Amino acid sequence: MNDGGAEYAKIGIGRSTVLVISASGNINNPGVYEIEMGITVDEFIFSDQYCGGITNGKRLKACVPGGSSVPILPDYLVCKTATGEDRLMTYESLSDGGFATGSMLGSGGFIVYDENQCIVRNTWNFSRFYHHESCGQCSPCREGTGWMEKVLHRLEKGMGNMGDMDLLVDVAKKIEGNTICPLGDAAAWPIAAAIRHFRHEFEYHVLHPEKVKDPKHGYREPIMPKAPSAVTA
Numbered sequence: 408m409n410d411g412g413a414e415y416a417k418i419g420i421g422r423s424t425v426l427v428i429s430a431s432g433n434i435n436n437p438g439v440y441e442i443e444m445g446i447t448v449d450e451f452i453f454s455d456q457y458c459g460g461i462t463n464g465k466r467l468k469a470c471v472p473g474g475s476s477v478p479i480l481p482d483y484l485v486c487k488t489a490t491g492e493d494r495l496m497t498y499e500s501l502s503d504g505g506f507a508t509g510s511m512l513g514s515g516g517f518i519v520y521d522e523n524q525c526i527v528r529n530t531w532n533f534s535r536f537y538h539h540e541s542c543g544q545c546s547p548c549r550e551g552t553g554w555m556e557k558v559l560h561r562l563e564k565g566m567g568n569m570g571d572m573d574l575l576v577d578v579a580k581k582i583e584g585n586t587i588c589p590l591g592d593a594a595a596w597p598i599a600a601a602i603r604h605f606r607h608e609f610e611y612h613v614l615h616p617e618k619v620k621d622p623k624h625g626y627r628e629p630i631m632p633k634a635p636s637a638v639t640a
């Protein structure tokens with residue numbers, strides 16, 4: 408403020424200047440950081456100045472860069488875009504590729520997942536939150552968040568079927584853009600993205616119910632994302 412708007416605008420890249428971001432999950436230095444935007448996501452996750460890398464030397468599995476409502480990114484799209492560019496901590500770079508291969512910086516709630524975390528369980532947990540928060544004013548959100556939570560719950564508990572993933576995507580599409588406030592979109596996007604990038608993990612829950620009935624299955628049964636060629640819009 409002392410130096411004026413022109414000086415402030417020199418910070419960062421374009422409209423991405425300074426951001427207060429909260430980093431959590433499987434990282435060595437969880438906390439709230441004020442960053443000059445434009446550093447790479449790789450630097451933010453792995454440098455000691457910020458997140459300090461993945462706990463216990465494990466591999467990065469996924470990242471939700473902007474809070475629970477934004478699309479989750481699998482490991483190969485976290486630090487690089489689909490075209491191989493370094494992913495930057497900017498609004499533009501994190502959304503590069505749209506929802507097919509990108510995400511959003513959203514509210515700056517940066518969550519990191521190591522190789523042992525269960526994406527189905529995480530998605531179910533997000534859906535519980537949005538179902539709980541739905542005020543019930545409009546039908547797609549009131550009913551849809553509840554249906555999605557129920558379907559995700561049965562998948563996570565090893566009681567789902569192979570049609571559940573398409574059912575979830577269908578319900579998410581019917582909520583998206585059809586509600587009074589953005590909570591409907593916020594509930595739909597993370598579920599659609601989790602199935603887009605980790606469908607094989609949802610299928611694993613259907614095919615191996617005896618393994619996923621153990622509530623700690625995510626810790627014992629690493630299920631890694633497929634290669635980048637598996638990405639579909």
Ligand code: SF4
Pocket residue numbers: 540541542543544545546548549586587588589590591
């Ligand atoms: S979308 Fe917003 S207004 Fe509609 S039910 Fe959900 S929380 Fe309420």
